[in-house]
Amino acid sequence: MKKYTKEHEWVSIEDSVATLGITAYAAKELGDITFVELPEEDDDATQGEVLTVVESVKAATDVFSPVNGTVTEVNEELEDNPQLVNSSPEEDGWICRVGGVDKTEIDDLMTEEEYKSYLNSL
Amino acid sequence: MSEFKRTPLYEKHLSLKAKMVPFGGWEMPVQYPEGIIAEHHHTRRVASLFDTCHMGEFRIKGPNAAEVLDKIFPRAVASQKPGIARYNFLLSDRGTVLDDLLIYRMDEDELFLVVNAGTKDTDAERIKSLLPENISFEDKSDSIGKLDLQGPKSADILEKLGISKNKLPAFYHWNRTEIKGIPVLLSRTGYTGELGFEFYVDADRVAELWDILISFDDVKPAGLGARDTLRLEIGMALYGNELDDKTTPIEAGLGPMIRIEKRKADFIAKDILTDPSHVKKVLTPIALEGRKAARHGDTVMNSVEEEIGTVTSGMFSPLMKKAIALAYIDADKKLDPGSRILIKGRRKNLPGEVVDLPFYKEGTLRIKLT
Numbered sequence: 001m002k003k004y005t006k007e008h009e010w011v012s013i014e015d016s017v018a019t020l021g022i023t024a025y026a027a028k029e030l031g032d033i034t035f036v037e038l039p040e041e042d043d044d045a046t047q048g049e050v051l052t053v054v055e056s057v058k059a060a061t062d063v064f065s066p067v068n069g070t071v072t073e074v075n076e077e078l079e080d081n082p083q084l085v086n087s088s089p090e091e092d093g094w095i096c097r098v099g100g101v102d103k104t105e106i107d108d109l110m111t112e113e114e115y116k117s118y119l120n121s122l
Numbered sequence: 123m124s125e126f127k128r129t130p131l132y133e134k135h136l137s138l139k140a141k142m143v144p145f146g147g148w149e150m151p152v153q154y155p156e157g158i159i160a161e162h163h164h165t166r167r168v169a170s171l172f173d174t175c176h177m178g179e180f181r182i183k184g185p186n187a188a189e190v191l192d193k194i195f196p197r198a199v200a201s202q203k204p205g206i207a208r209y210n211f212l213l214s215d216r217g218t219v220l221d222d223l224l225i226y227r228m229d230e231d232e233l234f235l236v237v238n239a240g241t242k243d244t245d246a247e248r249i250k251s252l253l254p255e256n257i258s259f260e261d262k263s264d265s266i267g268k269l270d271l272q273g274p275k276s277a278d279i280l281e282k283l284g285i286s287k288n289k290l291p292a293f294y295h296w297n298r299t300e301i302k303g304i305p306v307l308l309s310r311t312g313y314t315g316e317l318g319f320e321f322y323v324d325a326d327r328v329a330e331l332w333d334i335l336i337s338f339d340d341v342k343p344a345g346l347g348a349r350d351t352l353r354l355e356i357g358m359a360l361y362g363n364e365l366d367d368k369t370t371p372i373e374a375g376l377g378p379m380i381r382i383e384k385r386k387a388d389f390i391a392k393d394i395l396t397d398p399s400h401v402k403k404v405l406t407p408i409a410l411e412g413r414k415a416a417r418h419g420d421t422v423m424n425s426v427e428e429e430i431g432t433v434t435s436g437m438f439s440p441l442m443k444k445a446i447a448l449a450y451i452d453a454d455k456k457l458d459p460g461s462r463i464l465i466k467g468r469r470k471n472l473p474g475e476v477v478d479l480p481f482y483k484e485g486t487l488r489i490k491l492t
């Protein structure tokens with residue numbers, strides 16, 4: 001199940017492991033992404049708190065964790081090729097995986113349809 | 123009704139799907155769909171067209187006007203022959219920078235000043251207050267449109283428009299020409315570090331000139347975002363970042379360009395600018411090791427983690443593939459090129475070293491055309 005936050009993160013959970021990144025809308029708004037400050041493995045992820053920072057030519061933007069858990073994997077491709085977040089924000093441009101996640105934590109987040117209508121309201 | 127002013131090219135930007143942002147009281151294109159980095163590379167390799175109609179233009183005219191301005195501006199104006207443009211500074215009585223500007227010597231007794239959009243009105247008040255009664259001052263900003271064509275191919279484009287290379291102005295020179303019937307003041311100046319030209323035309327005809335220039339396959343539009351990354355990569359100051367009313371041109375490292383040591387005339391705050399003890403900070407270029415950028419306002423530390431300065435501009439350099447920054451460092455802690463520094467980060471500090479300007483050294487701005 002893929003869910004979306006108001007801060008424009010996406011998250012999908014499979015077997016208590018969450019994969020997350022920023023949405024296509026966020027990537028387009030930021031413009032050319034020049035750097036992703038990846039979290040480190042074993043970092044704690046806390047729902048609603050800053051997990052990482054995505055930088056574009058003009059600005060740095062916080063990415064908040066949509067879940068609680070521990071970082072199990074980061075997308076090392078982004079170190080040399082952060083523009084993957086622009087070209088494939090919700091697939092190849094994933095940022096990290098967080099393990100030990102309780103699925104019900106994302107029940108309150110938006111579905112794809114709800115997120116689309118949220119974007120239309122902005 | 124928008125609270126921001128729009129240039130005559132506003133509709134062109136919308137049809138090119140530009141992202142519009144407020145800048146200096148104007149609604150301006152920050153980027154087009156290809157994005158800042160693509161626009162940056164296209165300017166360095168080919169040629170880009172920028173809408174700079176937001177900038178202000180003043181005409182100053184009267185007996186010995188150049189000698190009068192020579193006593194106002196820190197860089198010599200009287201020695202500037204007609205046909206030459208010079209970068210100069212409008213100063214407060216304390217010698218701090220109220221604006222940076224270009225001064226064109228048009229004629230024996232006529233000068234043309236090009237100023238930043240955000241400071242235009244306060245510049246006009248300041249300059250008028252300093253001019254004697256027999257020198258006229260006219261704000262021509264509303265009736266003049268301005269475009270910048272920048273990039274190594276820009277002279278080829280002009281050649282295709284019938285201006286042979288030997289008729290193009292030399293670096294920091296200008297002349298009058300015509301492009302498809304549009305009278306143009308053509309100046310070989312710019313803000314990118316590449317071969318390039320600025321075009322001053324009647325505001326009513328600037329859209330026509332835009333269409334002519336953009337019709338070339340080699341020419342793509344570029345916005346304020348690329349304008350900023352291009353200027354920073356060659357270490358040019360941006361008013362509001364490196365220059366402001368708390369900073370003198372000497373602190374910004376511009377003393378040699380002004381040739382302050384050789385200036386004979388008395389100009390505003392000359393006693394301050396020629397006294398080295400006024401220098402409290404030194405503009406310092408920094409190359410960081412990684413891609414993460416330092417940002418305006420970040421703290422600079424030396425190798426023993428003493429806080430010694432503040433970042434004025436910082437970004438990821440598309441050409442150098444790493445982050446670069448300009449910072450003011452306290453004069454008594456100033457560092458030579460090669461010195462290690464740290465930018466204080468929220469999570470971890472960013473390591474880097476002091477370098478020489480320009481960051482990007484391959485720019486074509488001074489290239490000889492004939």
